[in-house]
Amino acid sequence: MTGHAPATRPLRVLLAGFSGLGTQDHQTDMYLPAFSAHPGFEVAAVAGDEPQARSAAERLGVPLVADVATAVGDVDADVVSVCVRPEERAETAVRALENGRHVLVDKPAATGVPEAAAIAAAASAAGRVCLPAHHQRFAPGVRAARAAVGGGRVGLPWNIQTDFLVGAGDPVPEGELVNFAVYPVDIVLAVTGQPVHRVHALTAGAPGPSGAERTAVLMLDHAHGVTSTIVVGRGADGIAAPGTVFHRHRISGSAGVLVVDAAGPVLTVRGAAGARALPFDSGSVPALLDELHGAITEGRPADPDIKDALAVARVVAAARTSLRTGLPVDIAAQPQPGSTPAAPTPTA
Amino acid sequence: MESHSAMTGESRPPARPLGIVVVGTGFIADEHIGALLGRRDADLVGVVDTHAGRAAAAARRNGGVRFTTDLAEALSWPGVDACIVCTPNGSHHALALAVADAGKHLLIEKPLTITVPEAVEVADAFAAAGTVLMAAHTHRFYDYGRAVKTAIDAGEVGRPEVVRLAILGDWIWPDWRAWVLDPKASGGHALHNGVHLLDLATWWLGARPESVYARGRKQTAAELDIHDYLEMVVRYSDGSVAVCEMSRGHRTGGVGLRDVMVLGSEGLLTLPWNGDGSPLLSERGFSQVPAPGGNGFAVQLAAWLDTISGQEPAMPVHDAVLAVAMGVAAERSMASRRPVLLSELGIPDRHAPSPGAPALDEGRTA
Numbered sequence: 097m098t099g100h101a102p103a104t105r106p107l108r109v110l111l112a113g114f115s116g117l118g119t120q121d122h123q124t125d126m127y128l129p130a131f132s133a134h135p136g137f138e139v140a141a142v143a144g145d146e147p148q149a150r151s152a153a154e155r156l157g158v159p160l161v162a163d164v165a166t167a168v169g170d171v172d173a174d175v176v177s178v179c180v181r182p183e184e185r186a187e188t189a190v191r192a193l194e195n196g197r198h199v200l201v202d203k204p205a206a207t208g209v210p211e212a213a214a215i216a217a218a219a220s221a222a223g224r225v226c227l228p229a230h231h232q233r234f235a236p237g238v239r240a241a242r243a244a245v246g247g248g249r250v251g252l253p254w255n256i257q258t259d260f261l262v263g264a265g266d267p268v269p270e271g272e273l274v275n276f277a278v279y280p281v282d283i284v285l286a287v288t289g290q291p292v293h294r295v296h297a298l299t300a301g302a303p304g305p306s307g308a309e310r311t312a313v314l315m316l317d318h319a320h321g322v323t324s325t326i327v328v329g330r331g332a333d334g335i336a337a338p339g340t341v342f343h344r345h346r347i348s349g350s351a352g353v354l355v356v357d358a359a360g361p362v363l364t365v366r367g368a369a370g371a372r373a374l375p376f377d378s379g380s381v382p383a384l385l386d387e388l389h390g391a392i393t394e395g396r397p398a399d400p401d402i403k404d405a406l407a408v409a410r411v412v413a414a415a416r417t418s419l420r421t422g423l424p425v426d427i428a429a430q431p432q433p434g435s436t437p438a439a440p441t442p443t444a
Numbered sequence: 445m446e447s448h449s450a451m452t453g454e455s456r457p458p459a460r461p462l463g464i465v466v467v468g469t470g471f472i473a474d475e476h477i478g479a480l481l482g483r484r485d486a487d488l489v490g491v492v493d494t495h496a497g498r499a500a501a502a503a504r505r506n507g508g509v510r511f512t513t514d515l516a517e518a519l520s521w522p523g524v525d526a527c528i529v530c531t532p533n534g535s536h537h538a539l540a541l542a543v544a545d546a547g548k549h550l551l552i553e554k555p556l557t558i559t560v561p562e563a564v565e566v567a568d569a570f571a572a573a574g575t576v577l578m579a580a581h582t583h584r585f586y587d588y589g590r591a592v593k594t595a596i597d598a599g600e601v602g603r604p605e606v607v608r609l610a611i612l613g614d615w616i617w618p619d620w621r622a623w624v625l626d627p628k629a630s631g632g633h634a635l636h637n638g639v640h641l642l643d644l645a646t647w648w649l650g651a652r653p654e655s656v657y658a659r660g661r662k663q664t665a666a667e668l669d670i671h672d673y674l675e676m677v678v679r680y681s682d683g684s685v686a687v688c689e690m691s692r693g694h695r696t697g698g699v700g701l702r703d704v705m706v707l708g709s710e711g712l713l714t715l716p717w718n719g720d721g722s723p724l725l726s727e728r729g730f731s732q733v734p735a736p737g738g739n740g741f742a743v744q745l746a747a748w749l750d751t752i753s754g755q756e757p758a759m760p761v762h763d764a765v766l767a768v769a770m771g772v773a774a775e776r777s778m779a780s781r782r783p784v785l786l787s788e789l790g791i792p793d794r795h796a797p798s799p800g801a802p803a804l805d806e807g808r809t810a
Binding site: 299325 | 691703
């Protein structure tokens with residue numbers, strides 16, 4: 097949509113799967129509408145055994161293939177939008193890449209480090225774009241912050257404090273570390289460019305209905321002595337404007353401090369009903385698809401790339417270990433995708 | 445009982461104003477003396493400083509009160525009931541014991557002491573003497589500190605789960621010779637300034653701290669012996685967490701950055717990063733015009749005087765001991781790079797009441 101030449105024809109998209117953590121269905125809520133609205137893409141077919149797959153196919157007037165594995169091999173598609181059940185994502189994404197498709201993979205891209213590493217290896221071998229749906233890094237404030245930090249505006253950054261808090265909603269049974277934490281961890285890595293060497297994690301407050309964490313505090317040690325702390329999870333309904341997140345970053349550097357309200361831009365309207373916030377940016381999911389389209393048509397890796405999802409998966413896995421042991425966890429030097437990843441170990 | 449309270453608006457002077465000696469005449473002493481000069485129920489009798497010239501100058505500035513370099517001499521002056529100690533942190537232990545031994549009340553700058561055994565010894569000495577001991581955790585008495593506490597206690601956010609508290613600013617200390625930069629004199633930054641945040645967050649939450657995980661940074665110079673940036677994450681027994689940052693290593697162009705966030709089961713409380721100040725954008729850049737507000741030192745002084753006159757302490761001795769323990773835990777955590785359990789620090793049960801319980805023994809005559 098912006099900043100690159102249009103392809104000669106829209107890229108053909110296979111919507112594969114309508115599932116996610118808990119009750120999530122980002123295919124229906126996010127990717128289907130965004131692909132449909134984007135001039136660079138057209139939905140060619142739908143795959144999945146969920147009821148939403150059938151209704152989407154009927155609504156769009158495109159073929160439905162119940163078996164995702166079959167569809168990924170057979171359907172004439174440039175791009176597969178992978179939104180199958182989390183435990184099936186690695187297998188589906190790898191198969192799509194091996195069949196020469198480009199891949200958009202829902203968050204979380206994989207349930208663990210080995211699965212994320214397998215996708216990254218397949219993407220590397222196939223030479224295809226594999227974009228994890230870390231769409232929050234396209235929030236206008238975050239994009240500006242990346243540019244400012246990358247341009248030296250705060251000097252050498254040495255600390256980031258981040259809050260990413262969502263209303264009560266429907267906590268995922270697996271815990272919010274594998275769900276919401278992906279976004280702020282990805283952003284902190286994207287802003288600093290510094291890999292994480294050490295992770296300490298605490299849960300805060302009451303757990304969700306499944307007993308898994310609803311809110312967590314992550315304390316990360318990065319390369320070059322950079323540190324970050326992330327408060328992420330669920331609060332009460334109403335803590336952010338409808339459809340938005342309480343999302344902010346404070347980036348401290350040797351030359352200054354950048355205070356980012358990533359929930360903006362919003363209009364504030366005050367009246368008899370109280371104050372309301374009306375967001376007015378064009379949205380981070382359309383921006384994510386712009387990036388997918390640009391990477392495919394320009395023949396370059398996407399930003400974010402599946403390697404970024406692998407880096408996030410390592411942090412999340414270490415955080416889970418830290419929650420279990422109560423101790424900080426060192427992450428071994430990052431192996432290249434395809435090699436056997438080292439298991440996180442609690443610090444002695 | 446007489447009430448000295450500026451917090452309740454009542455004020456009726458006792459028959460004779462309380463006679464007070466200020467020990468240590470650095471910049472923070474001027475804040476306490478300023479608060480003192482606004483009261484009719486307490487008088488500055490004299491000042492003590494190890495440096496005779498400084499003591500004389502402070503005495504002269506304040507109406508020609510008495511001065512000495514010898515605390516024992518000051519404690520023997522007629523009409524002395526209490527002391528305000530504003531000396532380097534490492535001297536607090538010995539000075540506090542001398543005040544307790546003389547049977548005087550004490551308001552002492554934070555931290556109470558720089559080690560846990562010293563804090564316990566001082567607390568016990570005042571309990572035995574039956575006089576009032578209060579550590580100057582002044583942020584409890586600032587408008588914002590009280591407003592957040594009132595909101596939490598009123599249930600505005602439901603059950604508090606995460607507190608974020610950051611007080612960040614530029615380098616304000618003198619050169620390498622500043623005692624604050626000497627860990628032996630200051631206890632380190634976690635004891636020097638960190639205790640402000642550790643105490644305030646703990647007071648807000650009303651919960652018992654279990655462990656501290658701290659990360660520090662020597663941002664202004666690698667050769668520093670203290671961490672000018674501190675991040676101290678406290679875990680409480682009720683599952684809540686506080687993220688406390690204290691910094692003199694930021695570069696904010698002279699603008700103080702304060703961040704307060706309380707995430708609760710039913711809401712989210714925030715304070716704008718610039719507090720109650722008004723931004724001033726001018727040809728000289730960005731600055732802030734602070735809004736006039738309550739004088740935290742005056743409110744704190746009133747609370748101390750209230751405690752001396754028999755009211756429940758606004759800053760209990762146990763909390764001052766706990767603040768020292770949390771500061772020590774933060775320093776140890778930075779050294780070991782691991783969370784430090786408060787239970788490892790040897791706080792006796794008599795100084796670790798359960799949070800919210802009535803204070804049983806606050807070192808004063810009932």
